[in-house]
Every structure is written in C-alpha cells, then in structure tokens.
Amino acid sequence: MKLSILRPLVALGAILAVFAPLGLLLYQSLLSAPFFDPAARASFEAYRYILAQPDFHRAFGSSFLISLGMTLIAAPLGSLLGFLIARTDLPGRHWLEPWILVPVFLSPVVMAFGYVVAVGPVGFFSLWAKSLFGFVPWKLYSFAGLIAIAGLTHVPHVFLYVSAALRGIDPAVEEAARVTGAGPWRIAFTISLPLVWPAILFSGALVFLLGFELFGLPLVLGDPAGLLVLTTYLYKLTNLLGVPSYQLMAVVAIAIVAITFPLVYLQRRLLGASSRYAVIGGKGRAFRPLPLGALRWPMTAWVVLWLLAVVALPLAGVALRSVVRSWGEGVVLLDVLTLDHFRSLWQYPNLVRGIVNTLLIGGLGGAAAVAAYTLLALSAHRLPGLWPALLDYLVLVPRALPGLIVGLAFFWLFLFFKPIAPLRSTLFSLWIAYTVVWLAYGIKLITATLMQVKPELEEAARVIGASPLLVYRDVTVPLIRFGLVGSWLLIFMMFVREYSTGVYLLGPGTEVIGSLIVSLWGTGALDLISALSVIEVLIVGLALFTALRLGVKLDA
Amino acid sequence: MTRRILVAAVVLQLALILPVEIFPAESRDLVAGAQKEGRLVVYSSTDTASAEPLLQDFKSLYPSIQVEYSDLNTTEIYNRFVAEAAAGSGTADLLWSSAMDLQLQLVNNGNGQPYASPEIAQLPKWAVWQNQAYGTTLEPVTMTYNKRLLPQDAVPSSHADFTRLLNEKASVFKDKVATFDPEKSGVGFLLVTQDLKVSPAFWDLAKALGGVEVKVYTSTGAMLERVSSGEHTIAYNIIGSYGLLRQKKDPAIGLVFPKDYMLAFSRIAFIPKGARHPNAGKLFLDYLLSKRGQELMANKSLIYSIRDDVAGEATAANLTKQLGKALKPIEVGPDLLTALDKTKRLDFLKRWQEALKR
Numbered sequence: 084m085k086l087s088i089l090r091p092l093v094a095l096g097a098i099l100a101v102f103a104p105l106g107l108l109l110y111q112s113l114l115s116a117p118f119f120d121p122a123a124r125a126s127f128e129a130y131r132y133i134l135a136q137p138d139f140h141r142a143f144g145s146s147f148l149i150s151l152g153m154t155l156i157a158a159p160l161g162s163l164l165g166f167l168i169a170r171t172d173l174p175g176r177h178w179l180e181p182w183i184l185v186p187v188f189l190s191p192v193v194m195a196f197g198y199v200v201a202v203g204p205v206g207f208f209s210l211w212a213k214s215l216f217g218f219v220p221w222k223l224y225s226f227a228g229l230i231a232i233a234g235l236t237h238v239p240h241v242f243l244y245v246s247a248a249l250r251g252i253d254p255a256v257e258e259a260a261r262v263t264g265a266g267p268w269r270i271a272f273t274i275s276l277p278l279v280w281p282a283i284l285f286s287g288a289l290v291f292l293l294g295f296e297l298f299g300l301p302l303v304l305g306d307p308a309g310l311l312v313l314t315t316y317l318y319k320l321t322n323l324l325g326v327p328s329y330q331l332m333a334v335v336a337i338a339i340v341a342i343t344f345p346l347v348y349l350q351r352r353l354l355g356a357s358s359r360y361a362v363i364g365g366k367g368r369a370f371r372p373l374p375l376g377a378l379r380w381p382m383t384a385w386v387v388l389w390l391l392a393v394v395a396l397p398l399a400g401v402a403l404r405s406v407v408r409s410w411g412e413g414v415v416l417l418d419v420l421t422l423d424h425f426r427s428l429w430q431y432p433n434l435v436r437g438i439v440n441t442l443l444i445g446g447l448g449g450a451a452a453v454a455a456y457t458l459l460a461l462s463a464h465r466l467p468g469l470w471p472a473l474l475d476y477l478v479l480v481p482r483a484l485p486g487l488i489v490g491l492a493f494f495w496l497f498l499f500f501k502p503i504a505p506l507r508s509t510l511f512s513l514w515i516a517y518t519v520v521w522l523a524y525g526i527k528l529i530t531a532t533l534m535q536v537k538p539e540l541e542e543a544a545r546v547i548g549a550s551p552l553l554v555y556r557d558v559t560v561p562l563i564r565f566g567l568v569g570s571w572l573l574i575f576m577m578f579v580r581e582y583s584t585g586v587y588l589l590g591p592g593t594e595v596i597g598s599l600i601v602s603l604w605g606t607g608a609l610d611l612i613s614a615l616s617v618i619e620v621l622i623v624g625l626a627l628f629t630a631l632r633l634g635v636k637l638d639a
Numbered sequence: 640m641t642r643r644i645l646v647a648a649v650v651l652q653l654a655l656i657l658p659v660e661i662f663p664a665e666s667r668d669l670v671a672g673a674q675k676e677g678r679l680v681v682y683s684s685t686d687t688a689s690a691e692p693l694l695q696d697f698k699s700l701y702p703s704i705q706v707e708y709s710d711l712n713t714t715e716i717y718n719r720f721v722a723e724a725a726a727g728s729g730t731a732d733l734l735w736s737s738a739m740d741l742q743l744q745l746v747n748n749g750n751g752q753p754y755a756s757p758e759i760a761q762l763p764k765w766a767v768w769q770n771q772a773y774g775t776t777l778e779p780v781t782m783t784y785n786k787r788l789l790p791q792d793a794v795p796s797s798h799a800d801f802t803r804l805l806n807e808k809a810s811v812f813k814d815k816v817a818t819f820d821p822e823k824s825g826v827g828f829l830l831v832t833q834d835l836k837v838s839p840a841f842w843d844l845a846k847a848l849g850g851v852e853v854k855v856y857t858s859t860g861a862m863l864e865r866v867s868s869g870e871h872t873i874a875y876n877i878i879g880s881y882g883l884l885r886q887k888k889d890p891a892i893g894l895v896f897p898k899d900y901m902l903a904f905s906r907i908a909f910i911p912k913g914a915r916h917p918n919a920g921k922l923f924l925d926y927l928l929s930k931r932g933q934e935l936m937a938n939k940s941l942i943y944s945i946r947d948d949v950a951g952e953a954t955a956a957n958l959t960k961q962l963g964k965a966l967k968p969i970e971v972g973p974d975l976l977t978a979l980d981k982t983k984r985l986d987f988l989k990r991w992q993e994a995l996k997r
Contacts, residue, residue, distance in 0.1 A: 119725040204814070205869045224854075307817075307854040309995075319823055321718060409889040411868025413787040431687055433709070498726045507728070590719075591680065591707040605712045606686055607860020 086551045093462045094470060100519050101480050104492030105340075111495070112333035119499055129330035139335070142316035149230055149301075149312060150294025156234025158287040160389070161241020162279075166271045167382055168242070169249040170257065172372040174383050179390070184243070184637045186236045186393050188623050190580045191299030192600050193616040196609075197397030198223060198232060199303065200404045205411040207403060208396065224308050233300055235393050237293060241286040248282035249275060254370045267375050285353040292346040295339060296485040298583045303604065313339050314487055318586075329495070336488040343483035351479060398620060405613035424614040434611065437594035438618060441579055444510055444517065444595055445622070449575040452518045453567055456525035461555055464533055465541070474526075482523040486584035489520050494587040508592040516584050521577055528573060532566030533559070569635035576626050579619060666757075669925075672918035673704060679919035680707045682716045683735040684826070685906060685942065686860060689884060692939035697926050704919055712857060713738035713825030717745070724750055724913055732920030735775070735908040735927070737878070738825030740832075740975040742907040746772045747976060751909040754921050758928035761946050765970040766905060774905030774971045775927045776936060777945045777955035779879035780830055782895040783863065788815075788872045789893070797899035798834075798844060801875065805847035812851040817862045817874040820855035822988055827857070830876045830902060832978040832987065833969050837900050845994035848875065853995065867892060878904075880942040883953060896962060903958060903968045905945060 107118075112130070116123040133139050167173045168180055186194070201208045202223050209219045222228055252275065260270050276283065298314040306315060317335040320328055375382060404410060408419040428434050463471035481489065493516040497507035506512055518525075536559055544554045560567075582597030589598045596619045603612050630637065673679075683690060687710045694706055709731075711719065716736050723730040736742050745751065751771040759767060766774030782801060784794060795801040805812055819827025835841045854871065856862045859881045862874040867889050879894060886892045908927060910920040926932045933944035937951030944954050958966055969975070978984065 117722075117725070119722070203868075203870060307856060308852075309855065321714065409867045409891065411870065413869060413891075427688075430691060433687075498722055498728065504726070504728050591709055602711070602715075604861070605715075605857045606710060607856070607858040607862065607864055608686060608688065609860070609864045 089552070090462045090470070093458050094474075097459055097474070097477060097522075100515060101477055101522070103496060104489055104519070105480065105484065107495055108333050108336050108340075108488065108492050111329055112337045114330050117329040118495070123330075129334045133331055133334045133338070138311060138316060139338075142311040142313050143338075145226070145301075145305075145310060146295050146297075146312040146314075148226070149233060149297065150291045152230035153234035153237055153294050154287050154291045156231065157237040157241050157290045158283060160235075161238045161286065162245045162276055162283050163271070164238060164242045164386065164389075165245030165249055165279075166275055167375075167386065169246040170271075170275055170373050171267060171375045171382075172379070173375060173386070174379055179383075179386055181631055181637065182390055182394065183386075184239050185390075185627070187239050187243075187637075188576045188580055188627060189394070189397075190582050190597055190600070190616075190619060191236070191297070192303060192582050192597070192604070193401055193619060194236065194393075194397040195232070195300045195303035196404075196600075196604075196612065196616065197400035199400070200410065200613075201396045201400030206400065207410070207416075210412065224304055224310075226310065229300060229304050229310070232304070233294065233297060235389065236300075237290045238389065238393070240290055240293070241283070244282045244286040244289075245276075245279055248279035252278050257373060258371070261373060267373050267378065270373060281353055285350055288346055288350045288353060292343055292350070292483075295342055295346075298485065298487055299601075302601070314485060314583075317487065332491065336491070339485060339488065340483055343485075344480075347479045347483045351476075401613055401616045401620065404609065405617045408610075424610040425617075428611065428614050428618075431611070433591065433594050434599065434615065436592075437596050437599045437615070440510060440513075440594055441596040441619070441622065444513060445575040445579040445626075448510065448514045448517060449571050449578050451514065452521065452525060452574055452578070453529070453571045455518055456522070456529045456570070457560070457567065460526055460529040460533055461559070464555075464559070465538065478523040478526045481519050481521075484520070486516075486520045486581065487586060490516050490584040491587045493519075497588075507588075508590055510593060513585055513588050513593050513595065516588060517578055517581060520581070520584050521574065524577065525570070525574060528570040529563075529567075532563045532570065535566065536562050569630065569633065572626055572630040572633070572635055573637070576623050576630075579622050579626070669918055669922055670701075673916070673922040674701065676916035676919045677703060678705045678707065678916050679733070679923055680709075680731045680916065681733045681735060681923065682709050682711055682720065682731040683733075684711060684713045684716060684737050685735060685940075686710060686881065689880065689940045689942050692935050693927070693932060696931070696935055697923060700926070701922070704922075713741060714823070717741045717825060720745065720750070720911065724911070727913070729915045730911050730913045732914040732916045733908055733910055733923055735906055736825070737778075737904060737906045738829055739774075739904055739907050739969055739971065740829050740979050741825045742909065743768065743772055743971065743973065743975045744979055745911075746909050747973065750911055750913075752912050752914070752917065754910055754924065756921075756925050756928055758925060761930075761948065762928065763945065763968075765968065765972065766945055768971045768973075772907050772909050772971055773924060773928065774945055775908050776880075776906045776942045777903050777958065777968055778905070778943045779896055779958055780902040780904065781877050781879040781882055782873060782875055782897065783866055783877040783882045784873040784893045784895065785866050785869055785871075786891045786893045788869055794893065794895060795873075795897075796895065797897045798838060799840065799899060801873075801897070802840070802844045802847045805851050809850050812872065814852055814854065815870075815872040816848060816851050816853045817856055817865060817871040818848060818853055819859075819862075819876050820857055821991060823855075824857045826878075826904070827876070828978070828984075829904065829969070829975075831991065833902050833904075833967075834876075835987075837902065837967055842990070842994060844875075845991060849995040855995075863892065880940075880953065883941045896958075898962075898965060900965050900967050901958075901962055903943075903955075903966055905969065905971060906942070907971060 111118050113125055114123040115126040115128045168176050200206055202221065203209060204219065213219050257270050257274055260274050295313060297312060301310065301312045301315050313335060317332055320332050320335060405424055406420055406422065407416060408421050463474045493512060497503055497512045541554050541558055544558045582601055585595050585598030586601050589602055596615050600612050600615055690708060694708055698706060713736050716734060720730055720734060734742065753770045755770045756773065795804050819830060821828040821831050859878040862877060863881060863885045865871045866874050882892060882894045908924055910917060910924060914920045930946065930949060933946045933949045934951060936942045937944040937949050937954045941953045947956055
C-alpha cells in the first residue's frame with residue numbers, strides 16, 4: 084500500500100476512535116431521554132436538572148478541593164524528591180529511584196482497599212497505634228484522609244517531570260552557587276527549582292487534572308460517609324432514578340470534560356513555554372552531586388518513609404486480607420490464616436476468565452496498541468504540515484476523558500451501532516477503549532523512541548531510492564525495536580492496572596481483573612477482591628521487574 | 640477414612656438416582672430444546688458464593704449446557720437489561736434479582752415471557768405473578784452485629800429496641816452503624832420502602848440512624864465485612880442468608896430476627912422476551928423451583944427455600960415457626976410498583992437524606 088493512502092486511513096481511524104465517543108456523549112447530553120428511547124427529543128432539560136441538583140454542586144466542590152489539596156501536597160514533595168534524587172548525593176538514590184515510580188503502576192482501587200485494611204478504623208496498623216496511644220490518631224474516611232492519600236500517591240507524577248528537567252540543567256550553575264558558599268537548601272530553592280519552574284507548574288497542572296478524574300480512591304474511601312466527587316456522582320447516577328438516565332450521566336461527563344479540557348490545553352501551553360528556558364543546555368558535563376551534609380540520612384529516612392506509606396502499607400494490607408478469613412478488632416490473626424480465597428478463585432469461571440483476559444489484554448492488546456500508536460506516530464513522523472499539528476491536539480482529547488467516561492461511551496457505541504454490536508462481548512470492545520484512553524501516553528512513548536533515530540539514517544535510505552514505507556519498515560522500525568519492547572512493557576502494566584475503563588463494558592467475555600474488582604466491591608466479596616488484587620500486583624510486579632532488568636526507562 | 644468413602648459413595652449413589660425422581664414434571668421437549676441451545680446466560684444479584692452450589696448441581700444434571708453466570712448488583716441488572724432490550728441485541732435467559740420492585744416493573748412493562756412452571760403448585764399463591772414473575776426464596780431481613788463488640792444483653796430484639804438503643808447511646812454508636820444506601824442499591828430501596836409500609840415508626844428509626852452518622856453501602860457483603868472486622872458494630876437491613884453464610888466462616892457474626900416484625904423478601908426470577916436460549920432459561924427456572932434446587936438452597940446456599948416440603952437449616956417453614964405473625968413476606972405483585980413512581984421515589988429519597996442529615 085502507498086503511504087499516501089495509508090496515512091489518511093490511519094488519521095481517519097484515529098479521529099473516529101477519539102471523536103465518536105465524545106460526539107455520542109455530547110449528543111446524548113442534549114436529549115431529554117436515553118438516545119435509544121423513541122420519546123427522546125432535543126432539549127437542555129438534562130443540563131437544567133443536573134445544575135439544579137445540590138449533590139452535583141457538592142460533588143463539584145469536593146472534586147475541586149481534592150484536586151487543589153493533592154496538588155499542594157504532591158507538587159512540593161515531588162519537586163523536592165526530584166531535587167534529592169537528581170542533584171544530590173542522597174545515600175541509596177540509585178536503588179531508591181525505580182521504587183519511586185511504583186505507585187504509578189498500582190491500581191488505585193487496590194491501594195485504597197489496602198489502606199482500609201492497613202489504616203482504616205480497625206486496620207492492623209491503626210490497632211497497633213491504638214495500643215500505643217490509646218486511640219487512633221488519624222481518620223482514613225475523612226476529607227483530609229482522602230486528600231492526603233491522593234496527594235502522596237501522586238508525588239511520582241511530579242517527580243517524573245521535575246527530575247527529568249533538573250537533569251537537563253547545566254551543573255555549572257549549581258556548582259557556582261556552591262563555590263560561593265550556598266548550602267543545599269539554598270541551591271534547591273534559589274537556583275535549581277526556579278530553573279525548572281515550568282516543569283513544576285506543568286506537573287502541578289497534571290496532578291490537578293488527575294484530581295478531577297480520581298475514581299477508585301473516592302469510591303472506596305469516600306462512599307460510605309457519603310462523600311461524592313464528580314466521577315462517583317456519575318457512577319451513582321446509574322442508579323439514582325431507578326431508570327437508566329443516560330442523558331444525566333452524559334451531562335456530568337460533559338461537565339467533567341469541560342473542566343479537564345482547558346487544563347489539558349493549559350498543560351500543552353506550559354510544555355511549549357518550558358523549552359524557552361535557555362539555561363537548560365544539551366552538553367554532557369561531568370556531574371558532581373551536591374553534598375547534602377548532615378541532612379543526608381534524615382532525607383533518606385524521609386524518602387523511605389514516604390515509600391513505605393504509599394507502597395508497603397497498602398500492599399501489606401491487601402496481602403494480609405488475602406490470607407485471613409476475618410480481621411479487625413479482637414481477631415487473632417494466627418487463628419484465621421487461610422489460603423481458601425486463592426483456592427476458591429478457581430471455582431468462579433468469570434474470575435478465571437478475568438485473569439486470563441487481563442493477561443491477554445495486557446500482552447496481546449498491549450502489543451496491538453503499541454502497533455497502533457507506532458502507526459499513528461509514524462504517520463506524522465518528521466512530516467511538515469497540518470496533520471502532525473492536528474495529531475498533537477488529537478491525542479490531548481482522550482487525556483481529558485476519564486476512563487470511566489470513555490468506557491461508558493464505548494459501551495453505548497457497541498450497544499447501538501449495529502455493525503460493531505457483535506463485538507461488544509469480546510475483548511475487542513475493551514481493547515479499543517483502553518487504546519483510546521492511553522493514546523496520549525502511548526504516542527508520547529513512541530515519539531520519544533522515534534526521536535532517538537537520527538534523521539541521517541532514514542535520509543540515507545531515501546537517497547538510495549527506498550520509498551517512505553520501505554524506510555519505515557527496514558530502517559526506522561527495526562532501529563526502535565528495543566524502544567517498542569519497552570513501550571509494550573509499560574503499556575502492558577497500564578492495561579493490567581486499568582480498572583475504570585472496563586466498568587461499564589464488563590460482561591461475560593470482557594471480564595478483566597480491574598473492573599471485576601470494582602464490580603465485586605459493590606457486592607462486598609472482599610475475600611475474592613483481595614486474592615484478585617494480589618494476583619494483579621504480582622503480574623504488574625513481574626512486568627516491572629522485567630522492565631527494570633531490561634533497562635527500560637520507566638519515566639519515558 | 641472408610642466411613643468417609645462410604646458416605647461419599649452413598650451421596651454419589653443418591654446423585655445418580657435423584658435426577659430421575661426430581662423432575663417428574665419436566666417435559667422431554669424442554670430438556671431437549673435446552674440441550675440443543677447448549678448455553679444459559681443468567682444475570683443475577685445472588686452472590687456467586689451462594690449461587691455456586693446450585694450452578695454446580697445444575698451443570699451436573701445437564702453437562703451439555705454451558706452456564707454463564709453474571710453476578711451484578713440489582714440496579715446494574717436492571718440497567719443492563721433495559722439497554723440491551725432497547726438495542727434489541729438479545730439478552731440473558733433468566734433475570735434473577737432480589738430487587739423485587741425492579742423485577743416486577745420489567746415484567747409489568749412487557750419484558751417477560753409467560754411460562755407455567757410445573758412446580759407452580761408447590762409455591763405459595765403470592766409468590767407467582769401472571770406466570771411470569773416467580774418468587775424463588777423467602778429470606779429474612781435481619782440486623783447483624785459483631786459479638787465481640789456488642790454484649791449479648793445489649794443486643795436489640797426489635798426495631799423499636801434498635802431505635803431506642805441508637806438514641807440513648809448515640810455517642811457510643813457514632814460511625815459504628817451501617818445500612819444499605821437506597822440511592823445506589825435497588826434492594827436497599829425496596830427494603831426501606833417496605834419498612835415504611837409495615838411500620839409507621841420507620842422515620843424515627845431513620846432519624847436515629849442519622850443521629851449516629853450511619854455509613855451506607857451498596858451491598859450486604861460490604862457491610863458484613865465491616866461488621867466482621869469491627870469497623871461497625873451493627874448493621875441494619877442485612878440479608879439474613881448472607882449473614883448466615885458469613886457466620887459459618889466467622890463465629891463473631893450475630894444475627895437478630897426482630898420480634899416486632901421481620902420483612903422477608905423473595906428473589907424474583909423471570910425469563911425475558913429477548914432471551915437467546917429460552918428453553919435453557921425455563922429449565923433453570925424449573926430447577927430453582929424444584930425440590931432438589933430448593934433443598935440445596937436450604938442447606939448449602941442458605942438462601943432460604945420458599946417451598947413448604949423442604950427440610951433444612953434455611954427454610955421458609957423454619958422462619959414461620961420462629962416468628963409466626965411477625966414474619967412479613969413481601970408479596971410478588973403490582974403493589975411493589977407504587978414506590979417506584981419517579982416523583983414518589985425522589986420524594987422518599989429526599990426525606991431519607993433529610994433524616995440522615997446528609
């Protein structure tokens with residue numbers, strides 16, 4: 084096939100996959116009833132109804148405060164962590180670094196559930212604290228508790244961008260400051276961090292955006308106390324009126340997009356601005372880490388403590404729950420140990436299928452997604468003109484759509500668009516939703532890899548007469564194959580971890596661990612949830628281990 | 640050891656003989672039709688843990704029928720079904736849900752297909768509606784508490800007792816009480832609206848729940864977990880069947896059958912018009928209502944058999960014996976629909992919110 088035919092086809096496919104769900108949502112939000120109802124007509128009724136709901140306003144306010152709160156926690160801590168790891172002689176920084184990114188690859192539902200068992204009102208850690216102080220000094224199911232956990236678990240997102248930006252700074256600048264007698268703190272706050280201000284701002288905006296998309300944490304930690312955020316309010320609308328109220332759900336979805344889209348756009352602008360800071364040079368220089376002095380060990384202790392709080396604590400909670408029959412106040416754990424939960428998993432065909440499907444969607448689906456992202460990235464690779472610029476904005480659209488909403492829109496599409504309806508109960512429906520949700524991430528991975536191929540190599544092939552397609556096939560793609568394997572591993576982990584996108588698509592044939600956990604959470608089958616969670620964490624852990632062994636950079 | 644083998648042999652023997660005896664009424668055509676379809680899709684709110692013995696047994700009877708069992712919450716079942724029915728894409732072969740009102744609404748709106756089960760004669764009159772909606776169980780709606788946290792003499796024995804307890808010891812019970820969220824759970828909504836129907840004092844109870852900042856959940860399972868862990872001391876409107884099952888695993892769980900009145904609901908099953916394997920659906924419905932299926936319900940699933948001729952731990956007969964007139968079965972009939980009217984529903988929920996001071 085000619086490139087001139089292939090390129091528009093790829094472009095068209097991408098545009099359809101992104102805009103079909105969004106278009107359907109918008110259309111549905113402007114109807115008075117579910118779009119399949121013959122009585123549905125165009126109206127703003129649904130908007131009027133939702134805007135008059137006190138619950139909606141409360142959910143909006145909570146979402147805003149949570150976003151703000153977690154940004155205020157994650158941005159400073161993440162920046163500081165970035166400085167410590169990238170610029171100082173923090174002891175153990177080399178082996179600490181891969182661990183810092185682990186929370187990114189853990190499912191928030193699993194973590195939230197782990198926190199309940201660990202630091203909930205009768206969690207094992209809480210009971211220990213109670214035996215020390217006579218009371219539990221924290222309250223997990225509170226606004227503050229939710230914000231603290233959301234903030235702490237999003238530190239890696241800030242760390243990722245800030246540490247990368249810091250590594251780009253010419254160390255001479257910091258050294259000059261050190262020579263004139265500035266301590267590490269002074270250097271951090273007056274030299275290094277101000278230099279990477281755009282990266283901090285960018286990642287802060289990212290965390291703020293992610294705050295509006297939080298679903299797993301508020302579902303598990305906020306629901307019982309009646310604390311609603313926009314996504315859980317949307318989830319609740321599924322049931323509120325006792326009849327399907329798709330038009331109302333669509334309105335809430337559009338409301339979320341109306342907030343997230345400008346944020347994504349703002350981020351895009353910030354990223355553009357960051358390249359204008361010129362001190363960030365490309366020249367490799369001998370880099371001498373800044374000595375932290377007396378602060379070395381306290382700072383290490385702080386990083387380890389944070390890691391314990393966001394990785395060890397919840398995972399220990401999940402692991403513990405998976406091997407006991409009951410837990411909590413007055414239970415002697417040794418008396419209730421059991422492996423029954425894992426054994427009983429095999430009695431449930433849907434759960435077994437869920438595990439198999441998770442591996443399939445991560446393995447095969449991940450590979451297919453990487454192929455799709457590569458095609459898309461290549462279609463704009465080193466190309467002047469409209470399409471690359473358009474693609475740049477196209478991938479931003481799904482970034483603004485929470486997985487829950489993309490999943491819902493695809494559920495509707497597969498339900499009512501006859502030609503694709505038979506695919507609804509196959510993994511394909513899930514795959515396309517996942518691929519769209521992770522579009523921005525995937526394209527970023529592939530583009531970064533493509534950039535490593537020097538243009539000369541492709542040009543050499545062109546000069547001796549290879550067609551563009553042949554160049555891609557024989558030069559570009561073979562050269563980036565290691566990068567593709569790395570991308571596949573990262574996508575694998577994201578697909579395995581994904582939980583909200585599959586919630587509405589869940590049915591016989593499309594079970595995956597993530598959405599099964601959300602569904603089972605509703606029915607309260609915690610024995611099974613804990614066993615499934617452990618399996619999910621093990622799968623992700625194995626992939627993470629492989630990725631690290633292969634030297635894949637997690638912060639791509 | 641030899642004794643165990645002997646018992647196993649007897650059980651096996653019985654299992655081999657039983658199928659012949661169990662379905663005297665089952666028509667050959669139906670069985671043949673179902674086997675030809677080869678597949679059965681069930682949307683159900685019965686926890687997989689409780690349903691598993693029934694499914695295993697059904698599979699052993701009809702090994703050629705592949706069973707797809709989706710364990711969903713009550714409103715998920717309703718929503719999924721309505722969407723699938725509207726899309727005309729075909730749907731499950733049996734809907735089996737504890738949200739009696741939602742089930743009846745679906746049948747009432749013409750989504751079911753009539754089928755006169757050969758087991759009808761064995762069921763109470765009120766449990767069958769127009770040969771479409773079948774009540775399959777009779778399950779107590781209980782209060783469940785943690786025995787480690789609530790001493791025996793403090794356990795409430797009636798609704799009035801419970802209200803008094805919460806009001807008198809509001810500070811002790813703050814954050815320690817759980818119940819269904821009627822906004823999110825279909826069966827939760829059914830239970831509180833039925834409470835209101837039976838007892839005019841219901842709103843006092845709701846206010847007492849609000850006074851201790853009750854925590855609300857979408858399922859019995861989630862509540863049992865937290866009563867079991869001690870996060871909550873007592874939970875209101877717990878499906879007794881799941882409580883009983885949990886009690887087998889965790890002896891700290893205690894159940895209260897309230898003496899003033901006890902609701903008992905019935906999981907309603909019906910066969911949708913759009914069923915892709917209607918014969919398999921009918922066959923499974925017959926199985927659920929059969930003596931064999933009901934005996935498993937009474938002894939293994941513990942979801943309380945509705946038939947009178949069944950002996951075992953969890954039976955309607957036992958409940959009647961224990962509670963007499965105080966047992967209030969929720970009948971399968973159009974009465975269920977009144978609370979579903981949109982304005983009435985929203986009014987009720989608003990009042991509920993106010994009582995809870997949310």
